[in-house]
Amino acid sequence: MSDKESILNELENSVKSLQQEAAVEAAKKALAAGVSPVDAIENGLAKGIREVGDKFARKEMFVVELIYAATIMEDAIKVLEPELKRSKEKRHVVATVVLGTVSGDIHDIGKNLVRIMLEAGGFEVHDLGKDVPTENFVQKAKEVDAGIAGASSLMTTTVSGQKDVVDALRASGLKMPVMVGGAAVSEEWAKEIGATYASDAGSAVEIAKQLVGKGA
Ligand code: B1M
Numbered sequence: 001m002s003d004k005e006s007i008l009n010e011l012e013n014s015v016k017s018l019q020q021e022a023a024v025e026a027a028k029k030a031l032a033a034g035v036s037p038v039d040a041i042e043n044g045l046a047k048g049i050r051e052v053g054d055k056f057a058r059k060e061m062f063v064v065e066l067i068y069a070a071t072i073m074e075d076a077i078k079v080l081e082p083e084l085k086r087s088k089e090k091r092h093v094v095a096t097v098v099l100g101t102v103s104g105d106i107h108d109i110g111k112n113l114v115r116i117m118l119e120a121g122g123f124e125v126h127d128l129g130k131d132v133p134t135e136n137f138v139q140k141a142k143e144v145d146a147g148i149a150g151a152s153s154l155m156t157t158t159v160s161g162q163k164d165v166v167d168a169l170r171a172s173g174l175k176m177p178v179m180v181g182g183a184a185v186s187e188e189w190a191k192e193i194g195a196t197y198a199s200d201a202g203s204a205v206e207i208a209k210q211l212v213g214k215g216a
Contacts, residue, residue: 004035011044011076016051018065020072027079037080038202041113045073049109073109084116093124095147095212098140100128101182102161107154110182113201114150121205123148134164138172146176147212150204151195153182163193170194177211179204 001009007030014023023045030040052069055061097118101111108130115125126144128136141149149169153159162180169178178195181204190197196211198204 003033004039007033007035008040008044008047011040012048012051014076015045015048015069015073018068018072020075023072023076024079027076031080031083037084038117040080041077041084042200042202045076049073070109077109077113081116085120092122094122094209094214096124096126096144097148097150097208098126098128098137098144098146099150099152100132100137101130101152101154102158102165103131103133104161105153105155105158106130107152107182110154110201111152114152114181114198114204117201117205118150118208121209123205123208134161134168137165138168138174141169141174141176142172148177148179148208149174150179150181150208153180153184156184159184159189162189162195166193166195179208179211 007026010026011023011030014026026044027040030044031037049069052061052066056063056066099111099115099118101108111130115127118125126140126146128140137149137151140146149165151162151165153162162185166178169176179198180190180193180195181198185197187197196207198207
């Protein structure tokens, strides 16, 4: 097994086995070994947290363990964040994005990664946070004259909030493209509600650039 594979395994296992210190140490190791922070998150930490989520769904783990695993992941991301933010594209604002997790949904790890990656890609991001009332998307989009609105949703029970965001923006006369993503979201759903789907934080940047006509 290569160094990189073994570090990715350590990241995954530390989240799965709820080892906070091991996760932080593995994140430091990843940086020292030149593993890209995106890789460290997507192919290490995120694999671990998704497995915890699966165990939670199978009732093999309690919600407190799910919460603790999420805290561990966030602590490790804090170590990776400065490197993640280091932008190669210094720096004119590509476009302004209003971003949030929809009403009723408190999942924000993925949304925060999307924010970090968009910022690193030259976007100015107004992050509304999680469990965001639909009207707040509209209000902020008007206030900052947003070029894109972005809505994240992780649950089948809250994904309709993305449609509410699209509908509310259109009802108030705003025509900017809307990007949606999150574990509960599909390409088909995005099409159905008149939005554009991004599957992960890296592709969100490329898609956002295309949406404002500045992509490849
Ligand atoms: Co919860 N949770 N959770 N949870 N949680 C899920 C989503 C679940 C699938 C777990 C399961 O049962 N298997 C399930 C939802 C089931 C459903 O769909 N109905 C679930 C549940 C049920 C719940 C609670 C209801 C549990 C309870 O209290 N009984 C509760 C929800 C409360 C609420 O929201 N009202 C709850 C709570 C939590 C924690 C607080 C413990 C924690 C969240 C902490 C936080 O976010 N600060 C948590 C976690 C960690 C998860 C899982 C395990 C992992 C989510 C995550 O962080 N993934 C999740 C299981 C899963 O997803 N398989 C689960 C890592 C992250 C990097 O990936 O978020 O997918 P992701 O983001 C990716 C892409 O999706 C994309 O880019 C990101 C980076 O690549 N992306 C976008 C995301 N947003 C985007 C937006 C874009 C573009 C791309 O454009 C705008």
